[in-house]
Amino acid sequence: MSEGKIVSIHSFRGGTGKSNTTANLAAQIAMMGRRVGVVDTDIQSPGIHVLFGLDDQKMGKTLNDFLHGAATIREVGYSVGEHPAEGQGRAQLKGKQIFLFPSSIKGGEISKILKEGIDFNVLNEGLQTAISEFDLDYLFIDTHPGLNEETLLSIATSDVLIVILRPDNQDLQGTAVTVDIARSLDVPNLLLMVNKALPKHDASAIKAEIESQFDAPVTSVLPLSFDMAENASRDLFSLSYPDHEWSQALKNVVPFILNAK
Amino acid sequence: MIDAVLEKIREADFFQELSDDALAAVAAKATLRKYATGDALMRKGDPADSFHLILEGHLKIVTTDARGDEIIINRVGPGETIGELALVDERPRSAGAIALDNVEALELTKEAFFDLLDHRLDVSLGILRGFSNRLRFSTTYIEKVIDWSQKTAEGDYSFLEHTQPITNRPGTDDDKAAQLLSAFYSMVRRVKAREEGLKQQVEQLTFEIDQERRKKEFEEITGTEFYARLKEQAHTIRKKRQGL
Ligand SMILES: Nc1ncnc2c1ncn2[C@@H]1O[C@H](COP(=O)(O)OP(=O)(O)OP(=O)(O)O)[C@@H](O)[C@H]1O
Ligand SMILES: [Mg+2]
Numbered sequence: 001m002s003e004g005k006i007v008s009i010h011s012f013r014g015g016t017g018k019s020n021t022t023a024n025l026a027a028q029i030a031m032m033g034r035r036v037g038v039v040d041t042d043i044q045s046p047g048i049h050v051l052f053g054l055d056d057q058k059m060g061k062t063l064n065d066f067l068h069g070a071a072t073i074r075e076v077g078y079s080v081g082e083h084p085a086e087g088q089g090r091a092q093l094k095g096k097q098i099f100l101f102p103s104s105i106k107g108g109e110i111s112k113i114l115k116e117g118i119d120f121n122v123l124n125e126g127l128q129t130a131i132s133e134f135d136l137d138y139l140f141i142d143t144h145p146g147l148n149e150e151t152l153l154s155i156a157t158s159d160v161l162i163v164i165l166r167p168d169n170q171d172l173q174g175t176a177v178t179v180d181i182a183r184s185l186d187v188p189n190l191l192l193m194v195n196k197a198l199p200k201h202d203a204s205a206i207k208a209e210i211e212s213q214f215d216a217p218v219t220s221v222l223p224l225s226f227d228m229a230e231n232a233s234r235d236l237f238s239l240s241y242p243d244h245e246w247s248q249a250l251k252n253v254v255p256f257i258l259n260a261k
Numbered sequence: 262m263i264d265a266v267l268e269k270i271r272e273a274d275f276f277q278e279l280s281d282d283a284l285a286a287v288a289a290k291a292t293l294r295k296y297a298t299g300d301a302l303m304r305k306g307d308p309a310d311s312f313h314l315i316l317e318g319h320l321k322i323v324t325t326d327a328r329g330d331e332i333i334i335n336r337v338g339p340g341e342t343i344g345e346l347a348l349v350d351e352r353p354r355s356a357g358a359i360a361l362d363n364v365e366a367l368e369l370t371k372e373a374f375f376d377l378l379d380h381r382l383d384v385s386l387g388i389l390r391g392f393s394n395r396l397r398f399s400t401t402y403i404e405k406v407i408d409w410s411q412k413t414a415e416g417d418y419s420f421l422e423h424t425q426p427i428t429n430r431p432g433t434d435d436d437k438a439a440q441l442l443s444a445f446y447s448m449v450r451r452v453k454a455r456e457e458g459l460k461q462q463v464e465q466l467t468f469e470i471d472q473e474r475r476k477k478e479f480e481e482i483t484g485t486e487f488y489a490r491l492k493e494q495a496h497t498i499r500k501k502r503q504g505l
Contacts, residue, residue, distance in 0.1 A: 120494050147482055156495035172468045176475045177482070184483060185495050209468060243415070 004035075004131035006139050007257055008158040012174025014145040016164045017195040018042075020228070022142040023051035024238040024250050025257065027089070030081075030098040031239070032254075034137040037077070037130050039063065039101040041123075041154045042144040043113050046103035050233050052093075053085020054078060054102060062104040064113050066126050073129040076101050089239030099134050118150055124157050138257065146174075147181060155182055160189040160260045162219070162253070166196045167206050172213070179214050189260040190216045193253055196224040220252040266293065266367065269316045275342045276314075278394070279387035286381055290373035294366050302343070302358040302366065309347030309354055311370040315339050318364035324356045336361070348374055406445060418453045421446065 009022040022038060030036045040048045040063065049059065060078065065071035077099040084094040104110060131139050141158070143151045155161055161182050165171040175192070182190050192214065194206055203221040210218050225246045231237045238247035270276055270284050279287065294313075296302060302313060305324055315337060322335040322343070334356060337343060343358055348371055378385045409420055482488060 120491055124494075124498055149487060152482075152488070152491055156491050157498065169468055173470055173474065176470050177478045180475070180479045181482060184479075185492060186499060213468060213470060245416075 004037075004136040004139055005159040005257075005260060006127060006131075006141060006157055007160040007162065007260075008141040008143055008154045009162050009164065010143045010151060010155065010178060011145050011164040011171070012147070012178050013166075013171055016145070016166055016171070017222070018145070018164055019047045019051060019142050020233060020237065021162070021164060021193065021195065021222075021250065021253075022140050023048055024236055024247075025253060026098060026138070026140045027093060027236045027239055028251060028254050029138055029257065030093060030096040033097075035097040035135055037099045037101060037134055037136045037139040039127065039130065039139060039141045040103040041141050041150050043103050043110060043118075043150055044144050044148075046105055047233075048142040049100060049102040049105075051236060052080050052100055053087060053090055054080075054100060056105065058083070059102055059105070062102050062109070063126070064104040064109045067113060067118055067122060068116075073101070073126050074133050077130065077134055078102065087235035087240065089236035089241075092239045093236075097134075099130075099136075101130060118153060120153050120156065123153050127157060147178065152181070152185075155187060156185045158187050160191065160257060161187045162191045162193055162257075164193045164195050165210075167194055167198070167201055172210070176214070179216060191253075191256050191260075192216050192218045194218060194221040197221050198224055217256065219256045220249045222246055222249040266316065269339065270314060270367065273314050273340045273342060274394075275345065275391045276387065278390035280383060283381060283384045283387050286377060286384055287369065288367070290377055291367040291369045294368050296360040296364040296366070298360055298362050300360045300364070302360065302364070303354050304357045305354055307354045309344060309352065309371070311368050312342060312344035312348050312374070313358075313366040313368050314342050316365040316367060319361040320358045320364060321361055322356050322358055402441070406441070409445065409449070413449050413452065416456070418449060421449060421453070 007025075009018045009025075011018050019042075026036045026038045038048060038052075040046045042048075043064070049055075058078075061071040061075040063076060066073055066076050078101070080090075080093050080098040080100055081096040084091050127139060127141075130136065141154045143154050145151075155178075163175055163178050163182070165175045179190065192210060194203075194210065197203060197206060203223075206221055207218040223245055225244070227241065227244060228237055228246050231240075237244070238250050241247055267284060267288055270288055271279075271281075276284060276287065291314075293316075294302075296318075302320065317339060319336060319338045320343070321333045322337060323331050323333050326332050337358075344354070347354060378388070412418070412420055483492075
């Protein structure tokens with residue numbers, strides 16, 4: 001097995017910014033010349049392919065095909081560097097080593113997997129094969145919100161788990177359970193990240209409060225931003241607007257990933 | 262033409278590039294006109310057959326809205342010219358000009374204007390320079406405002422400290438730009454003040470975790486057979502990976 005690390009991005013509630021964070025972190029690390037993979041294990045409501053501009057027509061074999069034994073991981077991997085999509089940010093990935101392992105967006109395929117369930121060993125083998133065959137330094141996993149079975153599988157196999165939360169009591173309550181689960185599954189590197197913080201909130205106070213509640217590092221506090229909302233997952237925001245405060249705050253997460261043991 | 266009038270022409274921005282001799286040639290072709298309060302120098306839609314340099318008094322530049330009500334779009338005074346662009350592009354008057362008090366203006370008809378351009382290369386060049394100065398001037402200020410707007414959007418207000426809005430001769434293009442810039446300045450100052458106000462009332466968020474619920478939910482998830490098997494499989498796999 002290779003040395004590549006599995007980095008899962010999770011949030012207890014939906015719409016927290018997992019897919020945008022995952023895609024942008026993966027892109028930032030690929031821009032540094034590292035070899036990066038991105039897997040969508042949000043089988044129920046896949047989304048990360050949108051950020052890389054991969055649509056219905058361009059999508060070939062998917063993770064679903066691999067899970068039923070209808071495709072190899074090599075066939076599922078889509079080279080983003082060879083097919084950069086339109087957009088000022090995405091275009092910068094041209095020639096970079098970044099591979100997407102998308103999840104099917106066809107209704108029938110989705111319900112099939114959900115009915116059959118996913119075998120942990122099969123998924124894990126797929127991830128390990130992706131790392132070795134594509135010689136990856138990092139394999140990012142975008143997950144479904146909440147703690148359903150697919151998500152528990154992703155957490156169980158992670159070397160690094162980044163839990164994203166909004167500064168909100170409901171998110172905090174759910175995050176508490178996720179943190180307990182991650183510890184129970186022996187995830188070696190547990191990191192937190194806050195997204196959608198309001199300008200009236202004091203970022204350093206939020207960081208301190210959450211760190212003391214969970215005894216885990218808060219890597220960064222990303223602001224709620226109209227510009228991000230307007231981007232509406234149409235491009236990789238941190239590449240198209242590298243100096244924006246959201247992008248700067250996102251980039252603060254990168255060293256935590258690079259330094260994970 | 263009397264010296265006092267020549268002096269006023271010389272001060273007009275539009276003619277600033279003209280030599281004394283060229284100015285005298287312009288003045289010789291122009292007619293001095295007087296208007297009383299409420300008189301119209303021109304009306305919207307009139308054919309453009311002359312332009313005016315205002316020597317004394319003020320005018321309002323007006324247009325009409327959809328309902329036919331008057332809208333004042335500008336106010337002009339001594340040293341300013343009105344209607345010179347219409348002479349060149351030959352379009353009807355885009356707005357009317359009405360005297361706000363007793364107005365004295367020099368009128369240069371279209372024929373006289375073109376005659377001058379025909380016969381006096383120095384006048385033509387001077388007037389062309391007048392036009393291009395304006396363009397260059399507007400571009401410079403537009404670029405400044407764009408630059409400052411970007412800085413403001415990024416929350417960088419430092420330009421307020423190390424630039425000064427320029428105040429200039431009233432009635433000139435500089436003056437209009439200065440008005441725009443000082444309006445811009447005061448807007449940015451207010452935005453900055455409001456932002457600082459917001460920062461001061463930063464809310465201290467307090468989080469409350471319901472520990473009992475947390476424990477219950479954790480037990481619900483970890484109590485299943487699925488979870489027990491997953492934990493074991495995960496443990497095996499981690500061991501295996503560490504071994505390498
Ligand atoms: N900091 C932010 N400020 C404003 N909008 C944001 C921010 N972060 C993400 N968004 C927007 O919120 C929406 C949800 O983001 P995203 O799809 O990344 O979340 P998610 O957690 O993957 O959602 P899901 O749970 O549905 O998979 C998107 O429209 C995105 O553009
Ligand atoms: Mg998502």
